[in-house]
Amino acid sequence: MSQIELKNLRKEFGSLVAVNNLNLTIEDGEFIVFVGPSGCGKTTTLRMIAGFEDPTSGDITIDGKVVNELEPRDRDLGMVFQSHALFPHKNVADNIAFGLRMKKVKQDEQARKVKEVSELVRITHLLGKMPGQCSGGESQRIALARTLVTEPSNFLLDEPLSSLDAKLRRELRAECDRLHDELQKTFIYVTHDQEEAMTLADRIVVMNQGKIVQMGSPLEIYGDPVSYFVADFFGNPAMNLVEGEFVSGDSGLQFKSPQFTIPLPSKYSQKQPGKGTLGIRPENVTIGATDAAASINREVELVEPLGKDTLLYFETGAERPFVAVIEGTQSVERHANVDVGFPDDAIFLFDETGARIR
């Protein structure tokens, strides 16, 4: 049982507040992912948990014990770094055995554990090589093995896959998932990649400007974003966000953008008029015959077949083109005029400050 608690955690670098009064409990065995744009404080938080940075104020407790005073090596943690940080002058086996040697584990025990863990991450064939001879993906596996072998209760992973190419990243992402399932240890994972967060996390912590913006399961974050920032950050292709105004119309509240006006679902009829943003996920947009209350007739600017799905691009006067995803390779021609529907339950509204209007 290992529970990590962050209480009023704060970190300042000079006048810059990197982490602003963070409160969070990480349960035993949880796979938690800190995600956010660069500079949001996620790495700083991780490094404070590791003990490489000292909090300006606030506590970090592991198993109910305050560990602020403990050196990194005494915190029962393992960490995988963005750069892998393998020791270039030691071969792979020595790299993996390093932590055991520091903990004065017996020689034969060391050998046994190194073998065991290298089988677990499938790098047995690399043990005799030097890190310089290994590819990026292999290095990442070695770094994982080096951390796993010391059997810490908690794993800290600092953007471990960001230096790899897309295919390898997907492969190692699955590997991380598998390891977490097998080990049932706490994983704290930092990334700026929303897709990694979505696929790996039990719980996602979205951070921005040193604060937690929202946390919850991937589906909660995706399906029920609390703000414009979260809505915009998750999802690929990203949510369509059109700026405009909420105005009172004949049948309740309407959304009015420079290019079109649509009625809003009746549940918003009591809301105040004013400036704001309308959001809808591309996969929720309907094309053609629709029973959605709100629809507009638009010309298709661009058709992008992806195989399984097809992306349709429309011009709506927003910064980004308006995107719709339709299944299969339906026969929608470029420059055709189609009806674009906004189903009631797919519409998100955000006010001027970016907060969600519910």
Next chain:
Amino acid sequence: MSTTDASGIPASASPGNKRQVTREQGIRRFKWTVLTPLILLMAFLLLPAFLLQGYFSFFAFSIFDAGDSSGFSSYFKASEWVGLDLWKDAFSDTKFFNAILRSLLFSAGTTVCCFVLGFGLALLMYRPFRGQGFYYVFFILPMLTVPIVIAYTGEMILYQNGPLNDILSRITGQRVMFQFLYAKEVALTTIMFLETWNWTPFSFIIMMAGLASLPKEPQEAAQILGASKLRIFWEVQVPLLRPVILLALILRFLEAMAEFPKTWGLLQGGPGSATETIPIYIFLNAWQYFDISYGAVLSYIVMFLMIFIIMGAIWLLRREKKNLDDMYQAPNQEG
């Protein structure tokens, strides 16, 4: 999630700071353990020398005045207050003034020569080719040769019946007996050649390092955009190399200002005063004419002049280093 903290301890008093405090104490202790011996050594070695220098620049003293007793205190007994007389002498000493000019000429000249040769060779050599290692080993040899050895070997080569005159004779077809060392007009140039021979490898090595570190993409991009070799050199390579170029020039210039063994070993400032550079002139005054006090005054003036030059150099180097740091700052460094 428990966010309420009933204990009511203000955040600033949280124990989180304790480890930081002990760590900071550790660093401070480490800092002073390292720096104290250095400061003590400087206080013990350089400071007294500096103060003695000051004393003797106002109290005239020559080794001859000390008489038979060679004790430390006798130096003070034998010295005599002269106030600013020596300083006035120094400022109206045309030989000293000429020595300064000569040193500046010597340093600037050899710096430029070393740099042009070193950079040129580096440009020819920084891309791999057959024999690169072979040439490289030979090209760094002069730097590994002891300066005083260069002086005496130089003499063997340059004297009237030496091989250089022989080679010139063979080329021109008539007996050349050029006085490289003992002709007033060329003596300084000869020394400058020796200095250039000695230290071109230094510029060569620095520029090799610089050229090898240049990223290839901008050069290739410029090439694709239609830039000629010369244009790429001036508009891409040289600007990117500026910090290294500056370093090569500054270090070389400052080291050349202190050049002594070759000049002294070969010519002792002669013929006449043709090679009296700053170090030689001070040396002559303090150690040949035994005029410690006048030497002290000259030294002080030179010291301030040098510190002035060095400050300028440091200002330049720091500016370049800052540019470099800005350029290479990690793009996604978290606050």
Next chain:
Amino acid sequence: MAMTKSQRQLNFSIFRYLVLTFWLFIVAFPIFWMVGTSFKPDIEWFAWPPVYITENGTLQNYLVVWADASEYSESVHTQSLQRPWEALGNSTLISLISTTLAVLFGSVLAYGVSRYQILSEGRMFQLLMLRMVPPIVLIAPISIWYRALDLLDSVPGLVMLYFITTLPYAVWMSKSFIDEVPREMEQAAEILGASKWQTIWEVVLPLVRSGLVATFLFILILTWSEYLMALLLSKTNVVTLPIELSKYQGSTEGRVYGRQAALSVGITLPLILVGIIIRKHLVRGFSFGMVRR
């Protein structure tokens, strides 16, 4: 007429070999002449036309200079007041001690600067002054001060000065190597359970070792060839090799080129060997952090 690309490359290649070979000649000739002269019998020292490659090669010069074997000498240049082995011993002792101290102290300081900023950047640059102010400006008062302390003509006297004047290079060079070791490497060791000393011993030191060796040998070159301070502060008892060599110049026997050359070869040879060993590292160490990779 436009040249093809391969023609241009060939032309450049020929041009390069011509220029490099010309410079090779300029670089090698003095060294060739020094070594050549050291094997020449005394009648060829001043011969006209000069003898380029002697046909009467002899070890006489070496024997007289290094073994004081006057019986081998056939001329008046028999006297050898010199004590080259003693000077060699002094030179070795002084340069090794001062270099070791400078590199040891310099690298510890550099580590502190690199990791804990124990000296600001401004101070680091000021440190360069210890090297850049010409030693001649303080050497007279130092000799007076040394006389008072009874440090004239002593090994510690020179060691202290060599240490202080080479320290800036030691700090700057070793810092450029230490800076290249990523901090994450140290943190990885730390979180795997290594103490600070284990981290330095197991991770940092092996990674900067070749750099420190290069720094060591470069400073060895500087202390080994130092002339001015050795000349003025220890002329009689503790003589170093460069000073030993310069005694030939003032000797009453006139010019003794062969002997001089034989001693010169002995002085230069160790440095050249050292330099060839460290040549690869010199490129990195000299850049003082002004080159990024």
